[in-house]
Amino acid sequence: MMQHLPVLQVLLPLLGAPLAALLRGRDMAWGLALLLTGAAFLISAILFGLQYSAGEALIYDLGGWPAPLGIVYVIDAASALVLPVVSGLAFVATIAARRLVEAEIDARDHALFYAAWLLTIAGMLGQITTGDAFNIFVFLEISSLSAYALVAMGAGRDRRALPAAFNYLILGTVGATFYVIGLGLLYMLTGTLNLTDLAERLAEVESTRASFTALAFIALGLFLKMALFPLHFWLVPAYAHAPSAVSALMAATATKVSVYVLIRLMFGVFGVEFNGLADAIGLLILTLGIAGAFAGTLAAIIETDLKKLFAQSSIAQLGYMAIGIGAMSMTGLAAAFIHLFNHALMKGALFLAIGAIAAQVGRASMQTIEGAGRQIPITMTAILVGGLALIGVPLTAGFISKVYLVRALLEQNFWLLAALTFISSALALAYVWKIIEAAWLKERPKGAPVLVETPVHYVPAWLMVLATIGFGIFAGPLVDAAYAAAAVFIGGAR
């Protein structure tokens, strides 16, 4: 059965979705989702081990048809690193989802909620695993369509979820369409959809205008999907008005998968040597990345709703990942992978902790958390440490991300960019300070609802916070894995 693991980790949540939709009775669908995401996490952890010990890519031929004729699933150093991040956070989010969903979603819709939940997870895992460019599109649509439905399910509590989901649907569909237009051009040029095969054949038609147009379409489509500044306007309302469990799942995983797909196509298919990639697209990504880092951080500083605040900070963090990609170097890509990993942990923890507050008082804002530091110290400390990790304080994983990011920029002599990265990270202190000020320095106003600690939320949140600190102190294995992942796309020594 071991050789079937690459397909099983996508298949289990995918087939769990129709089963979950049919299940009736309290918590049955949740139990199934927990079981299957747990299994997917276990499988992806095993796959990481198998890939690491094999030292080469594990390839699985679907239907017994070998590449380039059939669709293959590829577990290489990059997908083996991103898979456990997504499935692990999906698992943790599922643990915490039960209470959040009970509090926020009508009981009749629970079965359908978990069906969509499993589908979106299966879609994300599929995008990471597959080695076929069109298959990526299919999984992209599976995960996005179910994500639109999940966001819209926030409507029971907050009607603004409906326009948020609709905007997300329109922009997400535009992004997916751009991706598939680019893919159509590539298919016209090369007659293949297999990623490895595409990379080989693309070299022959490198100088054509069509291949560059394809790159532009694909990059633009994925910029939209990963919410790169200035294409990020769908993200903040979608995260803010979605049910809290969905915010946690999506903030931790959804955009990261698009970042991964962008890396996979830009470097794995077009390649860093590709005509115009480094000059045009690379420079564009660097510029948008640093602009996004400032725009997101500044918007987060003036925001008072905690979900919106951290959604804006996600824009900034995605900007840092984009800077890593735009550096077009081994260290840059490794920094992007490290930050992808760390940011998933931090945002997962933050949104779960915020969800715990939102489930009690309806909306987590600067006002509702006034004095909360004394009432619910465990949950608020999780938010504090998560916030510090976002700034990049030493001993947290965020510090490691920033160190490698700055190192990548200095390698290329981008002094100004490195300084700007440092400044924008320091600016993040402002919004974390705002939370400290509200939660600890202010008294809880009289008549404010009493907040209580909810272990179902703070235990998973703290698990991720501890992981953030753990990877901040013992960063060696993560850095090695990230360099191995970067080496899949860019050759050369460290």
Place this chain on the structure above:
Amino acid sequence: MQDDPVIRVVSKVMIPTVMLFALYVQFHGDYGPGGGFQAGVIFASAFVLNAMIFGLNRGRHVWPANLNLLAICAGVLLYGLTGIASLFLGANYLDYDVLGATAKSGQHIGILLVEFGVGLTVASVMVALFFTFAGRLTHIRLMSKMQAHEEASPPASKTKTKAKKAGGRS
């Protein structure tokens, strides 16, 4: 439209023919043009025609919503489990070769089952989409009637909005 005898009689003849044609497209799909997607849409169009001629309620009566949900899920599961079956028979996921006595018959059985799953899900999703959107129309009409009623009698409107608020999910 159900008052027009010509439409009623013609559609009564058409509906079984459409369904039969859908089955032909479905099961002949592995030899000629066709397959699950096309067949599913054609099959669903018979239900849509039925509901358009004889009314939404009778249409829903023919194919109840919870049965439809079951069919949507069953189709996907049939597809997935066919793949799982080949896993248990010692081949890769969706490798149909091992499903029959020879590789050729195995491929035949496999594609037939998988396409049937596709057809089932596509047909029932089409029906679900139609009834959802068509159901909205009666809902919207009801709402606008209520609104007109409220505007005609202002005192009643207050209690109604209150009732709506209380009835809404919190």
